[in-house]
Amino acid sequence: MPATFANAELAGPRTRDWWLLMKPNVMRLVLFSGITGLVLAPxxxxxxxxxxxxxCIAVGSGAAAAINNWYDVDIDRLMLRTRLRPTATGRIAAADALAFGITLAIFAVMVMGLALNWVAAGLLAFTIGFYVFVYTLWLKRRTPQNIVIGGAAGALPPVVGWAAVTGGVDVLPLLIFLIIFLWTPPHFWALALYRSRDYAAAGVPMLPVVAGAPATRWHVVAYTAVLLTASALPAVLAYTGPIYAVAALGLGAYYAVHVWRLWRDPCERTAIRAFKVSIVYLFGILAALLADYGAAGWWS
Amino acid sequence: MTGETAEFRRRRLRRRNLALLGVLLGLVVLFYLITLVKIGGNV
Incomplete structure (x- = not known):
């Protein structure tokens, strides 16, 4: 980079910075769960x-992330994990991130309403609003229950996808919502266990910062137990067939082993492993739902 | 500002403008197709 542009703000944002502003890693999971809802819907x-x-689901996710980047710019600068975000480095001005996010949110909701239906558009608007107002602005800096309640926003995309097709909501998308909702806390607490110094420095009251690592591990074990039970519900209630049942059992056992290791051997290595396995678990569960649906269509 | 940095900025602006053009063209095509589908009643 030429010396004149050593200052990131002077250099200005690259096109890639706008992409990073939308948190593409989060968007990937949101998209996959949203597509699951779209495919499974009758x-x-x-x-x-x-x-x-x-x-619309992807852009809605990006909109919420951009607005989150605007509001959290002060704490993002303090944390190792987030200090290279475009707003934290100054490559994108916080106000520009806000304008970008609001524009994307309006675009996503309007197109969803006009092209699909207004139930899906309303749910999408609610999801973005919940993430921005309830999680980012209200809960994140105030309570260790931030990601427990805030997780609802990340769990809604399959319901949005389902509503986009049917114009309504049913039991199966609500079960997927429940699974993602229960998955979110142990997933983020595993991350917080090995990033607790980061969160403490930024003053974010994540569970390990407020209650300590042992209490957090207890919570991870308890939530995982409830999650694995909830993951069985689509099969138990006969919404899915044997492929999902077998996959949920295998993935559940795989995740449980790593949560058990985190409990027995509390260290950074087991926390990182539990965090990564939780991602594999959720992608696996969603893929199993799709595979089961595909197989049912194939045989019928 | 040196010639090198001016060139650097010019290239960056050009890339950004092309990206914006791509996004806008994509949206025009998408809205056109959505309109065709909705008018056609293929919902």
């Missing part, structure tokens, strides 16, 4: 409308 969408729905 009825068929025209491919163009399906593409529009997927785009």
């Amino acid at each position: 009825g068929a969408l025209h491919p163009v409308l399906l593409l529009a729905a997927i785009l």
